[in-house]
Each structure stands twice: as C-alpha cells, then as structure tokens.
Amino acid sequence: MTDLNKQDVYPSMKISNDRGSEKIEPVKLGQRLKEIRKSFGLTLEEASKKTGLARSTLSKIENEQISPTFQAMQKLTNGLQIDLPQLFAPPKQVSATGRRDITRNNEGKAHPTSTYEHELLATQLTNKKMMPFKSRIRARDFADYSDWIRHAGDEFLLVLSGEITFFSEFYExxxxxxxxxxxxxANMGHMLISSSEEDALILWVTAS
Amino acid sequence: MTDLNKQDVYPSMKISNDRGSEKIEPVKLGQRLKEIRKSFGLTLEEASKKTGLARSTLSKIENEQISPTFQAMQKLTNGLQIDLPQLFAPPKQVSATGRRDITRNNEGKAHPTSTYEHELLATQLTNKKMMPFKSRIRARDFADYSDWIRHAGDEFLLVLSGEITFFSEFYExxxxxxxxxxxxxANMGHMLISSSEEDALILWVTAS
DNA sequence: AGAAAAAGTTTCCTTTTGGAAACTTTTGGT
DNA sequence: ACCAAAAGTTTCCAAAAGGAAACTTTTTCT
Structure with missing residues (x-):
C-alpha cells in the first residue's frame, strides 16, 4: 500500500501553517472546570476525593495558576465523569438571549414524498447538533424503495403511533x-415501512 | 434550602458520559500523537518547529515517558492544526456489522427521582452522538427545582402526552x-413541569 | 455581631515536566 | 559495506506541577 497520508485524503488538514508557535489561544480551562464542578454542586474537597487530586491542586487549576498535566486531566474527567471534549469545549459563551425554538404540532416544515411525509422541526435555529423530524410513513412495501437509505451520522427513531417494520442491512x-x-x-443501510393498516407516525432525530 | 444538587434532579448527567469509559481509560496519547505526526509526514524536528515544543519533549510524550501539560497540549494542537477530540477519541471504528439498538416500550434503563422519571433508551450502544430519553414528569411546581438545569449540548424535546410548561432562562x-x-x-437554564392533572410523558434527546 | 465550621487559597517542599545538548539508531548515498 | 546525515532517544538541569499543611475567606450557627 502506498504511503497515502492525511494530506492526500483530507486536504482540509493543511499543515502549511509554518508559523512555529502561533499565539496560544487561552482556553479558559480553569474557569470551565470551576463551572462544571459548581454545576455538580461539589466543593473542592469533594472534587478532590472524586478525582484523587489535591484540593490545592484543583484550586490552582481553577484559578489558572498552573497548567494541569494530561494525567491530572484524566483524573479530572474520570473523577467527575465528564468528557474531555466537554472540558476543552468551545469558549462556549452562553448567548445572551439563548437559543430556543418551539414547533407546534403539525407546524413544522413539510417535505412530502410518496413513501414518507417528513416534517422538519425546529426550523428557526441554525447550527443545530441534531435534526428532528416527525414523519408519516406511507410506504407499505419493501419495494417502495430503490435501495438502502444510507447517510452519515447517528439516527434515533421512536414510534408515535401505528406499527412499522424496520429493515436494516445487517439485521433481520x-x-x-x-x-x-x-x-x-445511519451509515448502515436502512429503510422502513408501515406494517399496519394505517400510516405510521414516527419521530426521528439525526446527528452527525 | 435543601442541598439538592444537579445530580439529584438530573441523574442523566451522570450517565450521559457514554464514551464507554467508566474506569481509568488509558488513552494512548503518545501513540496517537505519533500516528498523527507520521500521517502528516513530519519529523520530530519539523513538529518541534511547528509546535514550539522541544524535539526531546515530543519524543518523550510520544513514548509516554512524560505526561504533557495542558499548555504543551495546546501547543501541539495549535501547531499541528488538529483538534483535541481528534487526539482523544480517534479510534473511530466503523463496526463491520453495523450498530443498532432497539428499545421496547418501557424497557429502557430507569432513573426515577421525585420530579422526573427518566428512562434512558438505547443503552446497549456506546459512543452515541445522541442520548435519547423518555421521561415521566412528576414535578408540578417551579419550586420542585433548586436551580436551572444547565449542561453542555443541544436538547430536543417532544411532548408525547399530557401538558408541560417549559421554563427557560431568557424566555417567558x-x-x-x-x-x-x-x-x-441546554446551556441556557431550563426546567419543566407537568401543568395538567396527569403526569406528562416526553421524549427528549441530547447531543453534545 | 461573634464563634465555629466549612470552603477556598497560598506556602513550602517534593516530584515531574520541558528543553539543550549529548548520545544512539536509522536512512541514504557511494 | 562504509560513512555521513538525518531522525530519534536519553541525559542533565532548570522550571513548573502536585500535595500537605498553614493560612484566609466565607458560610452557618447561636
């Protein structure tokens, strides 16, 4: 196998930035950590017990007096049951106004097809991590589809009413x-049909 | 005021750490880093220039002789133009058989509290992008909560039955x-109560 | 308000990290 | 194979992190 590297496959990962050490963005780790700890209602002492790090060390980390080692951070994430991504997470400014979008019953954005009738919910917000839909399933037969449905991400589906049969690539x-x-x-080929008399109603959410 | 904390009212925070790591996960940071560097076709010397870390330090990190500080890791991620999630959760195994998890009605993993009764769905899968729950809302009063619920990520909620009142920080x-x-x-403070006679049933999904 | 307890910070010291240079191993050319 | 250059590792020391305990601030009593 040829020595194919990331640069070939993922042009976006350009390493052309030749500036040795650019300005180090000050991810406010300490501040963030303090938020998390407080949100759990923990004192430094309790957090200390959970993480195995000294009270003083935690204090210093939170006040950005020291830069924790990776080891320390593992103890933090394990002890407090949080994910690293969560810790480094985007500057995460709580928008002053908050993001919220309410969709009333049957007032989503409709996308009818012969087999499905999709209703996209929460259409007012952009940059959502999830896409929620409510759908009416018309399809009654496997043959209503030309091929497996397959796309990036995870999918969650709940039956609101009726009965569906869920077909997927590696399962019965x-x-x-x-x-x-x-x-x-959702990379796994899938499709579904309504298997009772009536159309089925489902809620489904995708995330990638 | 009673010492009710988030963990009491919001047990999901505990289990939402679904990255399959209950115990001390030995994230092979060094190994991973070496992979990344190689994949970019960089030598230690070049990586050193880009990151501002000494050649020797990089070597030691890669061979897991030392545990880099957060500062050092920032230099790494900045210099090599990679992001932390990549460093920590890259194994990225696309299972050959496909991932799928069915949860029958009322057969999820229950987490009852006085205000909520959460039922975690799809408990068999790890590394999910979303966490789906079905919940019975018992709370009838704003005062059933000690404070806003607030956590990372997006949240989607659909009322299955009953009537709820949704309180949130910046809205009526x-x-x-x-x-x-x-x-x-979900960073925006929020909470909800059942506002009709009966308990309300909701479906909700989080993603961060 | 004052005392006691709890929470948080700082000090002091030990352990560990990070960097320059010495050293070893691998690669490339002849 | 040999030698030279490049890549990678280890040593040694200065600098920084981690922990125990002293100290300060905040909270909770009476």
Missing amino acids: PVTLNEGDSVYYD | PVTLNEGDSVYYD
Missing part, C-alpha cells in the same frame, strides 16, 4: 410498535 | 401540548 427486519424506539448508525 | 414560560416540541441550547 424488526417490527416496532408505539413507544418502541431504535438507535442506529 | 411556554405551555407545550401533545405533539409540540422544543429545541434549545
């Missing part, structure tokens, strides 16, 4: 009734 | 009935 078809749900990798 | 309370949904930034 399965019947889902009201209240049943399925979570799957 | 709003009443949601069956079929209504709301999408919001």
Whole structure:
C-alpha cells in the first residue's frame, strides 16, 4: 500500500501553517472546570476525593495558576465523569438571549414524498447538533424503495403511533410498535415501512 | 434550602458520559500523537518547529515517558492544526456489522427521582452522538427545582402526552401540548413541569 | 455581631515536566 | 559495506506541577 497520508485524503488538514508557535489561544480551562464542578454542586474537597487530586491542586487549576498535566486531566474527567471534549469545549459563551425554538404540532416544515411525509422541526435555529423530524410513513412495501437509505451520522427513531417494520442491512427486519424506539448508525443501510393498516407516525432525530 | 444538587434532579448527567469509559481509560496519547505526526509526514524536528515544543519533549510524550501539560497540549494542537477530540477519541471504528439498538416500550434503563422519571433508551450502544430519553414528569411546581438545569449540548424535546410548561432562562414560560416540541441550547437554564392533572410523558434527546 | 465550621487559597517542599545538548539508531548515498 | 546525515532517544538541569499543611475567606450557627 502506498504511503497515502492525511494530506492526500483530507486536504482540509493543511499543515502549511509554518508559523512555529502561533499565539496560544487561552482556553479558559480553569474557569470551565470551576463551572462544571459548581454545576455538580461539589466543593473542592469533594472534587478532590472524586478525582484523587489535591484540593490545592484543583484550586490552582481553577484559578489558572498552573497548567494541569494530561494525567491530572484524566483524573479530572474520570473523577467527575465528564468528557474531555466537554472540558476543552468551545469558549462556549452562553448567548445572551439563548437559543430556543418551539414547533407546534403539525407546524413544522413539510417535505412530502410518496413513501414518507417528513416534517422538519425546529426550523428557526441554525447550527443545530441534531435534526428532528416527525414523519408519516406511507410506504407499505419493501419495494417502495430503490435501495438502502444510507447517510452519515447517528439516527434515533421512536414510534408515535401505528406499527412499522424496520429493515436494516445487517439485521433481520424488526417490527416496532408505539413507544418502541431504535438507535442506529445511519451509515448502515436502512429503510422502513408501515406494517399496519394505517400510516405510521414516527419521530426521528439525526446527528452527525 | 435543601442541598439538592444537579445530580439529584438530573441523574442523566451522570450517565450521559457514554464514551464507554467508566474506569481509568488509558488513552494512548503518545501513540496517537505519533500516528498523527507520521500521517502528516513530519519529523520530530519539523513538529518541534511547528509546535514550539522541544524535539526531546515530543519524543518523550510520544513514548509516554512524560505526561504533557495542558499548555504543551495546546501547543501541539495549535501547531499541528488538529483538534483535541481528534487526539482523544480517534479510534473511530466503523463496526463491520453495523450498530443498532432497539428499545421496547418501557424497557429502557430507569432513573426515577421525585420530579422526573427518566428512562434512558438505547443503552446497549456506546459512543452515541445522541442520548435519547423518555421521561415521566412528576414535578408540578417551579419550586420542585433548586436551580436551572444547565449542561453542555443541544436538547430536543417532544411532548408525547399530557401538558408541560417549559421554563427557560431568557424566555417567558411556554405551555407545550401533545405533539409540540422544543429545541434549545441546554446551556441556557431550563426546567419543566407537568401543568395538567396527569403526569406528562416526553421524549427528549441530547447531543453534545 | 461573634464563634465555629466549612470552603477556598497560598506556602513550602517534593516530584515531574520541558528543553539543550549529548548520545544512539536509522536512512541514504557511494 | 562504509560513512555521513538525518531522525530519534536519553541525559542533565532548570522550571513548573502536585500535595500537605498553614493560612484566609466565607458560610452557618447561636
């Protein structure tokens, strides 16, 4: 195999930035950590017990007097049960106004097709991590589809009413009734049909 | 005021750490870093110039002889133009068989509290991009909470039955009935109560 | 308000990291 | 194979992090 490297595959990852050490963006780790600890209602002492780091060390980290080692950070994330991404997470400014979008029943953005009738919810917000839909499933037959549906990301689906049969690439078809749900990798080929008399109503959410 | 903290009212925070790491995960940072550097076709010397870290230091980090400080890691990520998530959670295994998890009605993992009764869905899968819950809302009063609920990520909520009042930090309370949904930034303080006689049932999904 | 307890910060000292240079291993050319 | 250059590792020391305990501030009693 040729020595294909990331630069070939992912042009976006350009390393052309030749400036040795650019200005180090001051990710406010300490501040962030303090927020998290407080949000759990923990004192330094308690956090100390959970993480195995000294009270004093935690204090210094929170006040940005020291730069914790990776080891220390692992103790932090393990002890407090948080993810690293969460810690480094974007400057995360709580927007002054907050993001919120309410969609009333049947007032989403409709996308009807012969097999589905999708209603996109929360259309007012941009940069969402998830895309929620409510759909009416018209398809009654496997043959209503030309091929597996397949796309990036995770998908979660809950049956609101009716009965569907969920087909997927590596599994036997399965019947889902009201209240049943399925979570799957959308890269795996999938499709679904309504398997009762009526159309089925489902809620589904994607995230990538 | 009672010492009610987030963990009490919001047990999901505990389990939302779904990265499959209950115990001390030995993230092979050094190994991973070496992979990345090689994939860019960089020598230690070049990486050193880009990151501002000494050749020797890089070597020691890669061979896991030392645990880099947060500062050092920032230099790494800045200099090499990679982001932290990449460093920590890259194994990125696309399972050959496909990931899928079905949760039957009322068969999720329950987490009852006085105000909520959460049922975590899709408990079999790890590394999910979303965390789906079905919940029964018992709270009838604003005062059932000690403070706003606030955590990282986006949240989507759909009312399955009953009627809820959704309180959030920067908005007036709003009443949601069956079929209504709301999408919001979970960093924004929020909480909700059942505003009809019966308990309300909701579906909600978080993603961060 | 004052005392006691709890929470948080700073000091002091030990352990560990980070960097320059010496040293070893690998690669490339002849 | 040999030698030279490049790449990588280790040594040694200065600089910084981590922990125990002293100290200060804040909270919670009476």
